Amino acid sequence: MIHKTKRIFVILLIAAYGSGVSASQKSGHARWGDKNDIREGWDWSLPPGVNPHPYSGFITWNDSKDAAVTIKGIHVNWRECNPREGTFDFSKFKQRIRDAKAQGLKVGLHIQGTVESKVPRWVLTKYEVPVFDMPPLSENQPWRLRNAAVWKPGVVNAFNEFMEAFRETGIAHDDDIVYAYIHCISPSRGEELWMRPVDADIYEQEGGLTPEIFRNWLLSRIDTMCEAFNGVEYKLAWMAKGPVGPKRYAEVTEEPVNYAFEKGCGIRNGAIDNLNLLWDEPAWGVTIDDGYCVLDYDHPSLRAGRFRGDENEEYGKGWTWRFVDTCYDEYRHRISSLHGLQLLQDFQMVSPESLALNPELNEYVLKSQGYRRDTSIDAWVYLREAETQRGTVKNLERWVVQRDAPGSMSVPAAATSFPRPGDPENMDFDARRTDVENGQNGLLFGLDPVFWNTPAPCLLKVTYIDNEKIRWTVEYSQRSGRKRAKVIQTQGDGKRKTITLHLPELAANSIFSGNMDFRLISEGTGDLTVNMVRVIKLQHRVVSRP
Template sequence: MAYTDSSRRSRSGLTMRRLAAIAALMAVSLVTACASPAPAAPTPPAANADGPAFEFLDAGSGVEIREGDDWSLPASARPAPNSGFFSEEASVSDHVFVRSVDLSWRQIQPRQGDLDRGATGEAQGLSFDSLDEQLAGPDRFWMRIFASGENWAPEWVADECGVSTYGPDYDGERHLPIWDECVWGHLLDSYRRLFVDAGLAADPRLAFVYVPGAFTWAEFDYEMVTAAVDAGDLDLQTYLAWHDHAWHDLAELFGEHANKLVFTGEDYPFGPFGADDDLLAAQAVDAGLGIRNGITELSNFHLSEAPAYGSHVLPNGHLALDDTLPVHDGTRIVAAENECYNDCGYETDDPYYAVRQSNLKALQLRTNWIYVVPEPSYFAEYPEHWDWVRLSMGATAATAADAWAALRDAEDTYWEADEAGPIGDGSWVDRPWVRNLERWLVQVDEPGSVAHRSDDDVHSEVLESDNGTAHEGLRTDAAGGDTGFVFELDPRFEAASGACVVKVTYLDAGARSFTVDVGEWSSPPVERTGDGVWKTATVAIPPGTLAEHPSFRVSLAAGADDLTARFVRVVRAE
């Protein structure tokens, strides 16, 4: 795919987002409501701060219907180990417990040799307190070492290695070639002094560290790699020779704490080497590192085929994610960053939709950590949704309180014209359209239950043109013989063995009812009024029924009008 200006902005959201984040956090100490209107939310109870902040909406006598989306979870739900929100500053009231520690390489090693723990520093227009000052206190933190910038790196490194800089980048900074073996060797020595000799890698307060510390905003995009290739100073062989050992170097350095390393690159980077650099992020993960993406706000774009996360497009357009891979073993970091909605140069008149979809995408990728800034992330406006996200991150099929399928057809424009990659063999039937976002619950087309694209809720170019068009919701086609939707539940979803509810978010349009059918059992009818409002029906399922029959159908009553549904959840109930 061509490296367009819009693609560059998509990949580099951190530039403006970090400045916006710092400004917002300096301006306010608590979340304040944004100007855009939002429905009033229930006041969360003051009880157990770790469990759900809102009451679980159960099924009462068998079926309960409520307007809007339903994110409620049972009172027993708890955050997964090694999961949470992180930001520049902690905000306990928002469950943001992990703050940043930012340093420049020049700051901590202005001269070759021992670390300088008392010096202040700067990078990206930001000023950093000394290492010792930032490490004071018992609270948890995550780290970035701003390393590659001409004004971030120690002056002696360029002299010692005899290297030139490349740039300027889109933020005006020139960068040292981090792939140069001399530069890399000195950076590894600094990492060793800081994280091994000074004990930071083993410090239980350190949640994780972004690596390798390049380029703009210390995220590993390919703008400077491309600049070096264009200058004739870098070829594929040299780049791969460094890349093949770089991540093993870091993993070996951190030893038993290598799970705290987070590679900041991406699958299919916008780089100069064509298909030869497509899968290099997966190579970093294979070396033992975690992974993060900085632009999941563009929830439809570029992230469907994501081997580093184990996510792949199937021929039918569904996404299959292998959560048995080591990167999802619960010890590593799988991160996303969701705060740029009406910020960082982006705009939307429907922030709820943008927030909802980006978080669904992040959870489909099985993230266990999400970077947020409470105000631009709309924590105050959508507290029930963010509480659900908090209690969903890092869960497994065996521990999750719910399994779900977001029903939709959305185009991933990254693959629109690019036939390269493992899905470039023509097998993807409706390329570049992706069917659904699913997490342990899969919608299955069967005779009489084929789902069809719905035009009831269509969104185009949200935040950016790259984000394409999404049809939220799938519909039946009773006239064509398709009178329901079939769902298969992952057998590992242990909650199915107990009392469960199925929640169906649907458009209340048309006449007559639908039911939820499991084996020989059918629910009471869910009656429609035809008022055109999105609603969620909660249907009680007899205990153990889904464990015995891990497949169910949402079925139209005889003669009923077509139904559009956009979100289906199976939730354990108490």
């Protein structure tokens, strides 16, 4: 059976320099990208007619009226829907779905039943379920949590009966239901899936948990959810990126994430906004190679349009207990948003604070999620360098790479303060530059051949820091040979700027050092400091993946 959310949608977009005569030409108005220009700050613009991918979106759990929000996350409370043994009432839940649809929103489901307040009272009483007061994540955490021992056989059976009743409603097959988390257990409020050593000790001492019981419970939870979503397992999101818990638990919980993938599920992470995570994670199909993140496009979670998402929400004063100060929010939000795109995350849970931080970037992310290298209208690289839990990581790369080679050995630049736990003096580098003093006057870039597979016109947007007066240009290839764009004269005023260059034909035939496709060159004695390079197709047929 083919579902509407998985059908192929075809959108024809002949942008600015496409063949034929555009509507803007007929009307006498200037075409998008019709001339080279320089603007201060970032440039997140896309051609008119580029719309969000049908299977992607921004998620909210509240009643946000922000136009960027396309999906309402609805929490399904086991206690509310199963008030008595053998009694199941989904009427309130169904009404919430109808209300979301009436607002023009798709729906995501959070079927919860691990926190004590979500477990039916009759279950807690009948099976004498232990309940745990969870130690806070930090002393200034503004909320407290009580979890239940949901691995107890009686609780497992009762939950399975509840999910069977849910399956019979047919809600999972509603085309407007686009995802559902496989909720488990955590010391955080969202019934996520992670465990500290202190949590394991409490669960063992007060709830009889063992590593084997925990592993079996996780596998059972996957089976139960997949049965409830039989035929649309792609909507389900596993909640952990690998083994769970301290060593004795991690040693026996390598299997569940792969088991979820085998059953057809996708994956969700909960901390893209942390900035220090998801750089070398096999469950996400991402590894580090010589300091650069590399994606495995054959990874199971990237197949067949499965849910692949995250939560980019922890900004504002309400999160200073975790992130020190709101003064770092703008930088953290920018890097986190682009890192999500780099990882091909198609869904982001957002908050009013994250939506307010950078509306132009948010719109760009919303319109970019869901597309892949064979369907995207643009590709980019964000030049940077930072220390992470997995060591030094360079750049954020989405189908454009920057690599060093003799004559173009880059240097990290634009040091940016970003305190980390245990390292309050940490500095990230938010750009890279040439090193003319040492004979390195270029920055080299390569295009993914699936994204750029034939010579064609493009727009090249280069965001740079105008911190000294220099002359620079772009060297690239056409079928007829090497070409140079016009020379840009900077002002040295210290401002961040983005220049848009129209290249009438980019061959991308790997003729530069290191098999790269084009090169930014500083002419003279000064250095060029670059934040981001973006390549936009000007002849583009957008075909949404299934």
